Amino acid sequence: MPAARDVSGAARPKRVTLRDVAARAGVSLSTASLVFSGRGPVAASTADRVRAAAEQLSYAGPDPLASSLRQGRAGTVAVVVEGRLGDAFADPFARSVMDGLAGELDAIPAGMLLLARVPGDDARLLGQLAVAACDGVVFPLSGPRTDPAVDLIVGRGIPIVGAGSPVDPRVPQIRVDERGASAAMTRHLTTLGHRNIGHVTMPLTPGAMTSVATAADVADAVYGDARGRALGVLDVAPAARVVQAASLEIAAGMTAARLLLDTAPDARPTAVVAQSDLLAAGVIRAAGELGIRVPEDLSVTGFDGLDLPWLDYDLTTVVQDGRAKGRALGELIARAMAGQSVSSQAFPTQLRVGTTTAVARP
Amino acid sequence: MPAARDVSGAARPKRVTLRDVAARAGVSLSTASLVFSGRGPVAASTADRVRAAAEQLSYAGPDPLASSLRQGRAGTVAVVVEGRLGDAFADPFARSVMDGLAGELDAIPAGMLLLARVPGDDARLLGQLAVAACDGVVFPLSGPRTDPAVDLIVGRGIPIVGAGSPVDPRVPQIRVDERGASAAMTRHLTTLGHRNIGHVTMPLTPGAMTSVATAADVADAVYGDARGRALGVLDVAPAARVVQAASLEIAAGMTAARLLLDTAPDARPTAVVAQSDLLAAGVIRAAGELGIRVPEDLSVTGFDGLDLPWLDYDLTTVVQDGRAKGRALGELIARAMAGQSVSSQAFPTQLRVGTTTAVARP
């Protein structure tokens, strides 16, 4: 057979395979395989000969694809993040979850295939999942409550785990009691005497714009954690005015906050529950620009428990350990991939009172 | 053959393959393959029969591993980030590069296999690269100037591209003139009359601690872009005092800045060149805490051109379009994977003067 030629016309030498190495070392293909996998008993002298042959032929080790096919495992876990990559990782909490998850995947060991659900192009994610070589799929971040990808992945016989979404009996979860934690936070504020409470939600639906949200909007929310947290607020403060932020960024929190705060002082909420720390930072910033003092005139709360050194406050927030959450997800998918049956687990949060909440002014 | 049984003892039905589908549809294996790949002429009626059979057997499409093996392409590109995942994405500029890169990989199309160079565990990355199924490797972020991984990857016959690192004739680059841009920035300051200039570098070596760096430290730096930027400063201001930050975070910039600023006012630099916008933000913050006014008492410059809405200044900085850089990297690896010969390209930057630099006080 002549050497293969690629489009550019350059001669491409035939690839060296384990067969070539075995031939050169004067052993059988199977023995050579045993040397590289270290799985069987091989005489030291034989092993050396094989390795020497590999060296001479500059054989770089067994082809991952062939190896994977034979072994029936891709050695890879698909991880789906919500939104474009640059946005998905803008949230420090998301980063800490991913960090913990990455550590566990390393330990399996498994590679991490990163897939993004680009807003407005759901088909792309489905297509990628259909052809992706992976042994498991993780949804580590808040995503849509229902997801057609689940059918597809289950159809391929691959285990899935999530962090609250997609909601499906076939998807074991590391589950945070968003609603309960959010209700507890709101109760903290009512206990301080706040009666007029505003709420800034994360986006309730993909492509959300900054807007006032009705109870129906909340109930119909696509994103499960935003929905849960909003419901928690409404459980305790049914009259709360709810504003949806357009993204998780500080600027979005500012914009949303203005909808609540830029009004007559006596109609203005005395407390704002934000669904994330970054949104809370935006609220505080917007308050500052409007001359509203925190916490004297306005109490502000967040969610996640981030370390925000540049914030001049110690934010009252709901602390969850993102890295631990990521690790828990990693352990869950590892067990599922090992064929063990796994079930959803509760993940703890803790209310931490800082300097951004105070008793309501009389 | 009896149904395979896994460790847990649960019966696992034999996997349905294209062969089963073909048999059920009453066509040959090759024809069935043609239906799914859409590569050959197939009668519409035949195609329908095959698809119907697939539906009935709940066949989810060709196995990616087998398909990849046969086609000789993994459909995946490995992307190496520096440091733990949570840290690597803490830098907004890194995120924008990754975002642009992800977009181009989608277009190839290719999956993105994310690998992290965890500090202190170089072996892990090597091991992962040795067994990872991928058609190309991208080093989109600043990494060590030399990297043993290059030999490994080249040995496997896989193309590599980078953004300035690793420095190796076999690695085409999207290259920024770090040194020139940094020198231009420093010249901006000397033109404003600054004579005593401080410099805050990104980590020069893995595991760096906050510390004063000598010219030799700079010359020996492991990380290429930190080295280039520092050399640029020293080109114009050879007497500049150089302090190395321990990370890319704001807090690290603050710590480093104190080493320069917490001193007698007449010995203190009148300008600080920081190697990134986030470090610059830390410098500004540290100055504020020390009662040093920016820009009246101290000019501060950054690098990258991030959008920092929470910073009360318009930072003087070197703007580079991270997303475009990521796209350029994606195009480069795409061409290399297509067998075309590719070569390094220059990537433009632009000096943008903001409100953090002013003429030196007399």
Add this chain to the structure above:
DNA sequence: CACACTAGTCGAAACGATTCGACTCGAAAC
């Protein structure tokens, strides 16, 4: 009516490894 051509289909040969069972051979056990 012979001819070339195309659309449609198929069988068989890869792709590059892993793994199972069988075989050989010398050493230890009885």
Add this chain to the structure above:
DNA sequence: GTTTCGAGTCGAATCGTTTCGACTAGTGTG
């Protein structure tokens, strides 16, 4: 002296596709 055993090695089957070349039947051309 036979039997047993384990270490070491090997041949062959297998993983699930894609693709190449060959084949058939029908269609249009001369």
